[in-house]
Amino acid sequence: MTMKKDYKIHLIAAARPNFMKIAPLYHELNKTDWATPIIVHTGQHYDINMSDAFFKDLDLPEPHIHLGVGSGTHAEQTGRVMIEYEKVLVQQQPNLVVVVGDVNSTIAATLAAVKLGIKTAHLEAGLRSFDRTMPEEINRIVTDSIADLLWTPSPDGDENLIREGVPPEKIQRVGNIMIDSLEMMRGKIENAGTWQDMGLSRNVYAVVTLHRPANVDNEDTLRSLVNALIELAAIHPVVFPIHPRTRANLERFKMMEKLQATDGMKCLDPLNYVRFMNLVFNCRLVVTDSGGIQEETTYLGIPCITLRDNTERPVTVIEGTNRLCKVQELRQSIESILNQKGKKKNPPELWDGRTASRIAERIRSYLGEGGHKV
Template identity: 50%
Template sequence: MKILNIVGARPNFMKVAPLHRAFQQYPQIQSKIVHTGQHYDAKMSDVFFNQLELPKPDYFLGIGGGSHAQQTARIMLEFEQVVETEKPDVILVVGDVTSTIACALVAVKMHIPVVHVEAGLRSGDRRMPEEINRILTDSISDHLFVTEQAGLDNLKREGVNDQKVHFVGNVMIDSLVHYRKKAAELNTVGQMGLEPKSYVVMTMHRPANVDAEGGLQSIVQIVEDTAVYKTVLFPIHPRTENNLKRFELWERLTAIPNLRLLEPQGYLEFLNLMENAAIIVTDSGGIQEETTYLQVPCLTFRDSTERPVTVEVGTNQLLADLNSVTVHEKVLEILDGKAKQGQIPQLWDGQAAGRIAAFINETYQEPA
């Protein structure tokens, strides 16, 4: 049995790594990796493949940037050739990036079964391209592997056949569990001369937050207010940096005492920084899950989340807008020992990839 696993953007690496490792337990499964290159930074990509012990991708499509339509079209054209060459039995897609829907479309049109890992998540906001990718991928996939109860509820509401839906847990957490000790041994926090809980981590990259001057002014104000109490570590996204410079806010940001601007971090380095942070302020999807598992307070700048379990059960709090006054109040509350208490969600136990691999092995095994 031959499986093609699709990676396209940074979060996909952490999801495919445990799956590829789980498939190695079955000698009859040939697991191959296709990297579309949708997001590609040579340095960061190498770091991820090395740190997550992934083999060099069997195919690198080199798609690069462009509009959503351009990326989707280029991925489909290139991936179709891969499918024609490899003739896989199953195509596995993860998450909600452009590569996910593009490769799923190619597979379905070529009559190859598609399985979607991290299915059923919905933010309710169709202005987000990821939301469209999630809905479309789920509607054309043969089997849907779900991370939380909300995913089951969403798919049932959308009329998806129960036999296609499988509650297995969260492969992103599999990677965290597997590499947590290795990340601790790196001791990125100590290397930076910091003590655990002496700093706040901030990440901001979503267009809704960083493409307008008002949003960026609020981000700078939040850093100024927070840095009074704790060191602020800000691994800065290229989009955010470019826009800060465009709106002439870069000098104001870089002048803040107690702020450390960082290059984008490797997976292990960032995991160590997250685990030891006093608070994380973010607009990321995956960080909401990781902080919930690590039991670290998380303030998320979104008016909705496709991962409601992080709010209902975990340590995550949604802040609907970039209101610096509200953030200041929340930060002080948490630093005063009044952080929201969370629990680890059901089946977030580091074994999700094993459940998925066992199901795929049983379901798609060729008859003797």
């Protein structure tokens, strides 16, 4: 098959997890003789980890295009990304736009591209929590309904899309791109030495991350969580990198000092990915309400308790090491894990660190055979 040299492929990223998902695909496409990957940073999220060190860890160049959207309401962010990205699309006319995840920039970039007749692909398609009170769920549903290619990480993604009436030829199961990122950075993670720096013992501490509004914005809920973590610290060391939103509420509700004064509790500022994952690699269990860490712990075979009523990653519960848990059940779930021996490792099919290469081949076939040129 004769390929056109220099297909332009936009990789859209808005927040730190997005960059981690596009990094393996950027490197895979960049080493081909037919594609030019172009990193588009919408600027939707800013945090301390969006630094030179973060891009260096991922071996990424600075984003080629900055939209500079900034913070705002859901409508403001979505609208600004559409307005600014449309200008870029008109000027650059890429052959394919790749969006990832479920943030506002995901749906906004997809809408802007589709309305201009530019082909789009959604990486991490088909994930559903079935909870439409979550803004991310709306973003997932709408993005999947209009994108041209839907790259799913697991069988439940395929099934959700089929149930929603998506034509099967649009759906391509490629695996979990976050596992590619983890493997790409494994050497740095293993050498980071975070757990040693903190004086911890391998496999005898818990890592906690909490940031979802349902858990940290309500005073009674947050107090129940704090009390449960204090109980855990009494029997098992706890490391708690505290998200800025969570810290603000802990201080507002006057719980921070009590938490910091608890024996066995290490309260930290947020860590970069490498140092954080070094903690995870060497812990006994994780307590979280995050999405990505449910996948990483499943791949690593580390028990994970997710403080949510639902998850858009059910494969981590069905096949992996994750379990959903209500706040009042936390102590019982922790005790159950601590009484178990060893770790279980059973990563889902195609969670193997080769997702980016599969995607690159799908893109090559799609652009070459489909003639999707602008």
